[in-house]
Structures are given as structure tokens and as C-alpha cells.
Amino acid sequence: MSHLLREHAPITEASWGLIDNEARERLTPALAARKLIDFAGPHGWKRSATNLGRTTPLVDTPVDALQAVQRRVLAMVELRAPFSIARSELRDGDRGADDVDLAALDAAAHRIATAENRAVFHGWPAAGITGIAQASSQEAIGLGQDCTLYPGHVAKAVEALLHAGIEGPYGLALGPEPYTRVLETEHGGYPLLEHLRKIIGGPLVWAPGVEGAVVVSQRGGDFLFDSGEDLSIGYDRHDVDAVAFYIVESFTFRVATPEAAVALSP
Amino acid sequence: MGFDQYHEPPAELPEQTRTFARLCASLTEEAEAIGWYEQRIAVESDRAAVAIMRDAQGEEFKHFAMDLEFLLRRTPLWREIAAGILFQEGDIVEHGEEAEEEAIEGAAARGEPMVGSTSLGIGSMRAAGS
Numbered sequence: 001m002s003h004l005l006r007e008h009a010p011i012t013e014a015s016w017g018l019i020d021n022e023a024r025e026r027l028t029p030a031l032a033a034r035k036l037i038d039f040a041g042p043h044g045w046k047r048s049a050t051n052l053g054r055t056t057p058l059v060d061t062p063v064d065a066l067q068a069v070q071r072r073v074l075a076m077v078e079l080r081a082p083f084s085i086a087r088s089e090l091r092d093g094d095r096g097a098d099d100v101d102l103a104a105l106d107a108a109a110h111r112i113a114t115a116e117n118r119a120v121f122h123g124w125p126a127a128g129i130t131g132i133a134q135a136s137s138q139e140a141i142g143l144g145q146d147c148t149l150y151p152g153h154v155a156k157a158v159e160a161l162l163h164a165g166i167e168g169p170y171g172l173a174l175g176p177e178p179y180t181r182v183l184e185t186e187h188g189g190y191p192l193l194e195h196l197r198k199i200i201g202g203p204l205v206w207a208p209g210v211e212g213a214v215v216v217s218q219r220g221g222d223f224l225f226d227s228g229e230d231l232s233i234g235y236d237r238h239d240v241d242a243v244a245f246y247i248v249e250s251f252t253f254r255v256a257t258p259e260a261a262v263a264l265s266p
Numbered sequence: 267m268g269f270d271q272y273h274e275p276p277a278e279l280p281e282q283t284r285t286f287a288r289l290c291a292s293l294t295e296e297a298e299a300i301g302w303y304e305q306r307i308a309v310e311s312d313r314a315a316v317a318i319m320r321d322a323q324g325e326e327f328k329h330f331a332m333d334l335e336f337l338l339r340r341t342p343l344w345r346e347i348a349a350g351i352l353f354q355e356g357d358i359v360e361h362g363e364e365a366e367e368e369a370i371e372g373a374a375a376r377g378e379p380m381v382g383s384t385s386l387g388i389g390s391m392r393a394a395g396s
Contacts, residue, residue, distance in 0.1 A: 001278075002384055004384055006384060007278060007280075013280065013281050020386055023386055024386050024387075024388065027386070027388060028388065028391070031388065031391055034388070034389075034390060034391040034392070035391045035392060035393075036392070037392075038390075038392075039389060039390035039391075039392070042385065042389065203393065227389070229385065230385040230386070230387070230388060230389055231385060231386045231388050232384060232385040232386060233386065
């Protein structure tokens, strides 16, 4: 039995299928970072750290006239989003109901996807993660509210990447607010979304958790997401009314090429 | 018949794993039957009896192939490794080593779940070639 303790949940296999499918459907559109960066693994729950290949000198040694260093690693962070589902709803699902209330699962899926995006693009200091926007050595470009100016901003970001020797295609992670503005706008009789896609030559993704937008290289090897346990659903506890579950994952993230991204600040 | 296709307590196994174990047991039985018919045919002198047994063995070939295809469809990594070995000319062991290495490395690179994992199997979402 895995650490997820799924076999202990007092629910049917059909209910597990319902929950897993709903989680996949809700997570997939929101996991923006995975659509733009390198993903290694999953390496499993027992994976505790990513090798950085770096060392820290140790001045004190147990015996004189020795030199010592200590290996540096990036420790895996475990993210967990708890949620509960009413047992009556799951029983109705077993009877064939097609409108089972899974709102709490949907909200948990959005939370964990948003957190993953935020850690990748804006960092997570407590977890030792530096985000793409923080790490970027390129000067940030102001995005602003007027999305008719966005093509110019994105083109400027692309030009900065080319100057740094970072070839295309590029990807664009757009925070929810600018994404909505872009969706609603035409540029010269042409949808702005398509116009931006042509400028970057790669994917443009809706990125909950991102503030403003980030243009990133798509050549590979620049932004490294290392997955321990990939997104999974585990069982926590239950009472007479509800079953408590959680969505969990473990990962690290690091930027290998700081010049391979340009932040477009809101 | 007992339940000796299970190595673990059946009640603790998910339904799909029980089905998988049944088909593995069936595959084994078909392979045994193919071997038995081969031996019987080798020692039988009556041509009519041999013809019947060849016909029966053909059924076992079919059953074996159907069992195998079912199992491969349920196990993408097994399928990928098998594809590198089955119906290929050349050194079987060499093909096996290469197919295993390529399939496992390829699955990890695509962010596919580890064998036996109960994750949601989302992994990498980058479009191929991007």
C-alpha cells in the first residue's frame, strides 16, 4: 500500500474514478508552468532532493590540516491541498448521478495548480525556490492595463532574448487578468491572442498565480522542474458525513539560465 | 480451482489489478497448453490425431495472443518494450536491452507515472517539439 492510503478510503472504485477524473480535468487547464518548462521525473515519494552539483566549504574539520566541503542540494517541497466530499454525494454518484458536488475538489485543484505556477514563476523563498521572474537577468517590462500595447511589449521581450543569444520559439505565461483582457480584444481585426502567438512562435497559456506575464525560452534546459511524487490524490480520514482527501505533490524547481526569460510586470 | 494467481490477498487488490492477474494466469495456461500440444504432436503417429491436435494448438496460439494483447494495452511501458523486441530480425537479447532502456528513459522524460504509481499521471504538459 502506498503512502496515499487510498485503499483505506470507505468509497467505491467508481468513486475513486470519479474523483481522479475530475481532478485531472480541473488541474490540466491551470498547470501553466508544466506547459512551458522542462519536467523531469516523477522520481517517486522517496525522492528527497535535487542534486545541484555545488558545494559549501566547511571551515571546521574534525582534525587539523584537512579540507572539507558539503554537498548542496535543493530539498523537495511537499504541497498538499485538502478537501472533503459528502458521503451522500459519493453514494449518489454510485447510483449514477452525473451532477455529484465536487466543488471542494475543484477548489483544491485550482489552489495547488496556482501554487505550483506561483512557485515556478515568482518563487517560494521559504522552500528555497527562486522563480523565473526573480531570477531573470533581463530588465522587466511594464505590462500595464492597455492590452493594445501588449504586442509591442512582448516583441520587446523577444528582442531582449534574441540579444542575449536565446533563440525562439518562446512561450508566454499570462496571468488571469491580462489573459482575459487579451481574449476580449482584437488587434487590426485579428484576435490579439493569435497576434501574440505569432510574435512568440510558441505556446501562450493562461497562468493562474502569475502576476502580469512572463516570456520564457522554449529551447529546453533553461527552467527545470524536478518531480518527486507527481500530483496524486490521497485519503486522510472520514466521519459519518464526509470523506477527507488531499491532492499532493513533491517537487523542486530551479532556473539554469537567468537570461532566458523576461518578466512583464503588471 | 483456487485463487493462486494472486500473490497478495485478493481483497486488498484493486479490481483492475485482479483482472490483470487473471489474464496473466490465462497467458501462462495458454503457453503451457501450447507446449503440451507440441510434445503430444511430437510423439503421436496417428495423422488424424495429429491434425486435431494441431488445430487445438492453433486455438491456444490465438488465446495466447489475445491475452498478451490485452495485457500490453493495459501496460504502456510493457507494450513499448515488447514493440522493440517482437517481430524484429536480429539479436533478441540486444533488442531487449535497447527496448528496455529506451522505453524507461522515454517514459521518465515524458513525465509518465512510475510503474505501480497511483498518481493522476499528468506529468509534463509541454507539446512535443516545443
